[in-house]
Amino acid sequence: MESFLNRYRNITVLLLVIFAQLILLAVQVKNEQNLPVIRIWTVTAVTPVARVIEGVRTGSIGFLRNYVMLHDADADNRRLRDEVGRLKIENIFLKDELNTADRAKALQIFQAKTPSKMVAGIVIGSGAGTASKVVFVDVGSVAGIERGMAVVTPDGIVGKVIASYPTASEVMLVTDSSFAAGVISQKSGVRGTLKGQGTPTCKLDYVPMEEKIEVGEVLYTSGDDRIFPRGFPAGVVRVVRNGQPYKEILVEPTGLQHGLEDVLIVVQGVHQAIPEAPPANQPVYIASPPPASEAKTAPATEAGTAASSGTDADRLRSVYKAVGDAQNHTFGEGLPGSKPPDFTRLTVTPAATPNTPSGNPGGTQPRPANSSPAGAPPTGAPSVPPPAAGRPGAAAPAKPATPTAAPPPAQPDTQRKANQAGGAGPGGPGR
Amino acid sequence: MDYSTGRLLVNQRERQSSKYRVWVLLAVPLAALLFQISVPRFFEVLGFLDMPLLVVIYFSVMWRNQLAGLAIGALIGLAQDSLSHDPLGMFGIDKTLVGYFVASVGVRLDVDNTFLRLLLSFFFYMFHQCLYWVMAHALLGQQSAFDGQRWLLLGLLNALVGISLYHFLDKLRESV
Numbered sequence: 001m002e003s004f005l006n007r008y009r010n011i012t013v014l015l016l017v018i019f020a021q022l023i024l025l026a027v028q029v030k031n032e033q034n035l036p037v038i039r040i041w042t043v044t045a046v047t048p049v050a051r052v053i054e055g056v057r058t059g060s061i062g063f064l065r066n067y068v069m070l071h072d073a074d075a076d077n078r079r080l081r082d083e084v085g086r087l088k089i090e091n092i093f094l095k096d097e098l099n100t101a102d103r104a105k106a107l108q109i110f111q112a113k114t115p116s117k118m119v120a121g122i123v124i125g126s127g128a129g130t131a132s133k134v135v136f137v138d139v140g141s142v143a144g145i146e147r148g149m150a151v152v153t154p155d156g157i158v159g160k161v162i163a164s165y166p167t168a169s170e171v172m173l174v175t176d177s178s179f180a181a182g183v184i185s186q187k188s189g190v191r192g193t194l195k196g197q198g199t200p201t202c203k204l205d206y207v208p209m210e211e212k213i214e215v216g217e218v219l220y221t222s223g224d225d226r227i228f229p230r231g232f233p234a235g236v237v238r239v240v241r242n243g244q245p246y247k248e249i250l251v252e253p254t255g256l257q258h259g260l261e262d263v264l265i266v267v268q269g270v271h272q273a274i275p276e277a278p279p280a281n282q283p284v285y286i287a288s289p290p291p292a293s294e295a296k297t298a299p300a301t302e303a304g305t306a307a308s309s310g311t312d313a314d315r316l317r318s319v320y321k322a323v324g325d326a327q328n329h330t331f332g333e334g335l336p337g338s339k340p341p342d343f344t345r346l347t348v349t350p351a352a353t354p355n356t357p358s359g360n361p362g363g364t365q366p367r368p369a370n371s372s373p374a375g376a377p378p379t380g381a382p383s384v385p386p387p388a389a390g391r392p393g394a395a396a397p398a399k400p401a402t403p404t405a406a407p408p409p410a411q412p413d414t415q416r417k418a419n420q421a422g423g424a425g426p427g428g429p430g431r
Numbered sequence: 432m433d434y435s436t437g438r439l440l441v442n443q444r445e446r447q448s449s450k451y452r453v454w455v456l457l458a459v460p461l462a463a464l465l466f467q468i469s470v471p472r473f474f475e476v477l478g479f480l481d482m483p484l485l486v487v488i489y490f491s492v493m494w495r496n497q498l499a500g501l502a503i504g505a506l507i508g509l510a511q512d513s514l515s516h517d518p519l520g521m522f523g524i525d526k527t528l529v530g531y532f533v534a535s536v537g538v539r540l541d542v543d544n545t546f547l548r549l550l551l552s553f554f555f556y557m558f559h560q561c562l563y564w565v566m567a568h569a570l571l572g573q574q575s576a577f578d579g580q581r582w583l584l585l586g587l588l589n590a591l592v593g594i595s596l597y598h599f600l601d602k603l604r605e606s607v
Contacts, residue, residue: 009498010497010498010501010531011497013498013501014497014501014527014528014531017501017502017505017527018524018527018528021505021508021509021519021520021523021524021527022520022524024519024520024523025518025519025520025521025523025524025570026570028518028519028520029518029570029571031572032572037570
């Protein structure tokens with residue numbers, strides 16, 4: 001070291017002197033931001049070193065944390081894994097609770113909106129047989145459950161009660177191979193018998209080849225089987241094939257799609273209307289306005305004005321009022337026994353239905369009292385009550401429908417309504 | 432002073448440093464500094480002369496000692512800085528390096544040779560100017576122009592004046 005200093009003494013002294021003067025210079029000189037150069041040099045010289053030191057420190061601490069202290073990380077990992085497992089179980093439990101609450105709420109809403117009287121039940125077990133598709137519900141004969149009652153959910157039909165015990169009921173599911181129910185398609189009105197196959201899908205039987213039914217159509221109970229009231233969703237058509245002598249149609253039952261835990265047992269069924277199918281892309285027809293001459297010949301223009309926009313009852317009232325006005329008679333002022341207006345002067349226009357495009361679209365002409373629009377008698381007579389106000393199965397023995405049941409009669413829906421109004425059961429006289 | 436040898440380089444035996452009295456070592460730099468600060472006020476045309484630099488070159492080359500050269504360069508430079516407007520250290524660093532390198536060169540050269548003295552004065556004047564320009568740019572941020580041609584002319588004039596100055600200072604040297 002000493003020889004090194006002796007050898008490079010002069011250059012060392014030179015560097016020291018230069019360095020000292022540089023320091024001296026830096027103390028005095030300031031940059032454009034009025035910062036002393038020595039401070040800039042110092043900061044510039046120190047900060048990289050500080051950065052390196054900080055990097056080394058961070059790296060060392062990171063190394064210690066990541067590698068040396070792995071035993072803590074391992075313990076933390078185990079603890080967190082246990083916590084995650086516990087939270088997963090708790091999450092599943094809470095989700096289940098939430099689903100249960102949602103189902104209960106949905107059942108309540110469905111029960112309130114449905115005219116049929118229903119009893120809620122919970123599925124408490126399934127049948128012991130491997131091929132049978134039956135479940136047990138926690139309500140039985142004590143709650144008024146009888147054999148042959150329909151079992152439904154808001155999603156669709158589930159099955160029917162095949163045995164009723166005091167505290168439980170045995171329900172045959174729609175997927176059971178011995179299950180059958182009369183259904184009608186929503187869009188095309190095709191009737192058939194929904195049969196279980198022992199598989200998750202059912203088949204729609206007795207649909208003639210000439211009937212048109214499409215994949216995706218929704219089937220509703222037709223009420224023909226005296227088990228299920230009309231208007232409950234039954235399933236969705238998934239496959240349509242041609243067969244002999246009937247079409248081969250596979251149906252996915254909607255009542256079993258979301259599991260089966262809470263059900264409703266129909267103790268007193270009421271037929272419902274089948275919801276309208278979503279409107280297809282049909283051409284819009286706008287009728288031409290009535291000719292002016294026809295409007296002028298109307299006997300009662302005042303009544304016609306009111307009748308053009310009112311109901312059938314309004315139109316009928318306007319007609320009678322026009323007759324009264326023509327005879328200077330004020331309705332409601334005559335005493336009992338006084339002479340009524342001469343209603344024989346009513347102008348009768350047969351087959352004049354205001355709602356038919358071929359008829360009088362403006363409704364300016366009076367209509368006879370005995371004429372009525374479709375399904376609504378204008379005479380003020382009490383309307384026909386909903387068909388089969390009682391339980392559909394009440395009129396006949398609660399005999400479960402079997403696959404061997406005869407195919408539903410291919411009669412139009414209006415004719416069946418007329419039969420029901422005439423006292424026949426919803427399934428027709430033959431069922 | 433022996434100008435008859437005609438040699439530029441000297442061998443180990445001929446390397447002998449000159450010695451001066453103390454008052455000479457004090458008075459000559461002081462006189463150079465006084466000349467630098469006073470004469471240009473009255474004779475502006477003499478403002479090109481850098482008497483402190485010529486004194487540093489003379490003593491450094493005659494002493495043939497690097498430490499002595501850098502010491503006198505640092506002292507005269509700092510003194511010149513003190514008398515100038517520039518920050519302390521500009522002329523100090525500049526003349527320190529000049530004294531060191533001149534002394535390093537003087538070890539191997541015949542410092543009594545007039546041509547070598549002229550050449551050394553010219554070269555180190557240019558070195559001094561260039562180094563000062565670089566430091567002024569780098570450390571002070573000054574944006575002065577690099578006037579090389581003017582520096583060459585001034586370097587030659589300073590070298591010529593330096594020859595006369597060195598001849599005068601040789602007379603103040605102690606005889607060994």
